[in-house]
Amino acid sequence: MKQKITVPDILSRKHDGRKITMLTAYDYLFARLIDSAGIDIILVGDSLGTVIQGHHTTLPVTMDEMIYHTRLVSKGVENALVVGDMPFMSYQTSVSDAVYNAGRFLKEAGAEAVKVEGGTTAIDKIKAIIASGIPVMGHVGLLPQSVHQMGGYKVQGKEDTSAERIMSDAIMLDDAGVFAVVVEGIPAGLATKITAAISVPTIGIGAGIDCDGQVLVMHDLLGLTPQPVPKFVRQFAALRGLCIDAVKRFKVDVENGKFPSDDESYH
Numbered sequence: 227m228k229q230k231i232t233v234p235d236i237l238s239r240k241h242d243g244r245k246i247t248m249l250t251a252y253d254y255l256f257a258r259l260i261d262s263a264g265i266d267i268i269l270v271g272d273s274l275g276t277v278i279q280g281h282h283t284t285l286p287v288t289m290d291e292m293i294y295h296t297r298l299v300s301k302g303v304e305n306a307l308v309v310g311d312m313p314f315m316s317y318q319t320s321v322s323d324a325v326y327n328a329g330r331f332l333k334e335a336g337a338e339a340v341k342v343e344g345g346t347t348a349i350d351k352i353k354a355i356i357a358s359g360i361p362v363m364g365h366v367g368l369l370p371q372s373v374h375q376m377g378g379y380k381v382q383g384k385e386d387t388s389a390e391r392i393m394s395d396a397i398m399l400d401d402a403g404v405f406a407v408v409v410e411g412i413p414a415g416l417a418t419k420i421t422a423a424i425s426v427p428t429i430g431i432g433a434g435i436d437c438d439g440q441v442l443v444m445h446d447l448l449g450l451t452p453q454p455v456p457k458f459v460r461q462f463a464a465l466r467g468l469c470i471d472a473v474k475r476f477k478v479d480v481e482n483g484k485f486p487s488d489d490e491s492y493h
């Protein structure tokens with residue numbers, strides 16, 4: 227029988243050599259699929275904004291929307307650790323907003339931890355959330371909520387000063403007591419150094435092979451995403467084409483009077 231994954235289980239992976247797997251989900255159906263495949267962590271990402279809501283960025287996503295989707299996901303999960311992603315302006319505004327909104331993920335939506343973007347910029351909020359008993363996953367490197375400050379979704383940490391800042395952010399998060407750090411969109415060599423430097427697992431996305439785990443957006447992995455996907459995505463299936471084909475066949479059969487058949491009708 228599979229066991230419930232806990233925060234201490236994730237921490238122990240740093241040293242037992244087993245890589246951590248994490249995928250995003252936004253609803254019950256996908257959460258069940260991912261959970262039955264034995265994935266360790268399900269992240270209810272604020273990528274909700276781009277993947278499900280059709281926005282260009284994650285910035286419009288609200289706390290209430292995150293709570294709604296995290297609730298749906300929690301219903302579908304038996305084993306994976308459920309992490310809720312703190313959306314833009316749910317924690318930047320004040321320490322008390324940060325603690326209150328992190329608490330909502332656990333109280334109202336069944337999450338077991340939250341993820342917060344940023345190092346130095348968010349450290350007072352992250353410390354306060356942890357002090358209130360809520361496990362925090364950090365996130366450094368390419369920070370989608372800072373897209374306008376970065377001037378687009380660009381690989382971070384290519385220059386020495388930016389690499390040093392990302393490294394010191396990761397160390398600061400480790401010292402603050404996060405249980406894992408997502409490292410996004412940075413050169414593989416820098417991710418290798420961060421992974422060696424901190425005591426908690428790194429979970430990479432566009433950060434090379436040496437991280438302690440990997441995360442992808444589920445819809446990218448399945449090949450459902452309409453736009454061209456970034457270089458770091460591997461599409462493990464090509465479901466978009468299959469879905470469009472199935473819908474086209476439905477249309478043709480209805481229009482030609484071939485659906486439903488006699489067997490598909492009640493008598």
Ligand code: KIV
Pocket residue numbers: 250269270271272273274311408410431441442443
């Ligand atoms: O919002 C999200 O889905 C994320 C992951 C891709 C790390 O932050």
